[in-house]
Amino acid sequence: MTYINKESRNKDKYSIDNKPSLLKSFILIITISFVIEFFFPWYLIGLISFVVCFLNISKPGTAFMVSFLAIFLLWIVRAIYADLFFDVPMSDLIGSIFGGIWPIAVFFLTGLIGGIVGGFSGLSGSILHNILLGDGKD
Numbered sequence: 001m002t003y004i005n006k007e008s009r010n011k012d013k014y015s016i017d018n019k020p021s022l023l024k025s026f027i028l029i030i031t032i033s034f035v036i037e038f039f040f041p042w043y044l045i046g047l048i049s050f051v052v053c054f055l056n057i058s059k060p061g062t063a064f065m066v067s068f069l070a071i072f073l074l075w076i077v078r079a080i081y082a083d084l085f086f087d088v089p090m091s092d093l094i095g096s097i098f099g100g101i102w103p104i105a106v107f108f109l110t111g112l113i114g115g116i117v118g119g120f121s122g123l124s125g126s127i128l129h130n131i132l133l134g135d136g137k138d
Contacts, residue, residue, distance in 0.1 A: 025057055042114075048121075050121040058129055060123050064122055067121060068119030071119070
């Protein structure tokens with residue numbers, strides 16, 4: 001039986017060792033954003049995505065996708081939760097304002113707006129990380 005230590009493994013850019021960092025960043029963005037939105041304005045999700053991606057993710061495309069998906073899912077879940085527990089379904093009211101669109105489209109648009117803010121903030125954090133530290137070049 002041969003023993004292979006971690007330093008002797010050939011690491012490529014698609015290594016499994018990078019996956020926990022992406023998952024950790026995804027969970028951090030969702031958790032911190034969820035808590036912060038109770039006490040502070042909604043747009044701080046941008047600052048949270050920026051800082052998490054600056055510290056953890058050096059590839060801009062990956063940073064955009066992780067931030068976008070985290071905030072997109074968070075805002076869709078929060079919109080559905082709010083719609084279920086308000087006295088009047090907010091998705092019906094907002095849908096009627098925008099010409100009678102379906103409630104599912106209102107949820108999607110809500111998530112899309114938050115996702116775009118989070119995604120571009122994460123992208124900016126990753127790009128600044130690359131400029132200052134010089135990492136992540138393909």
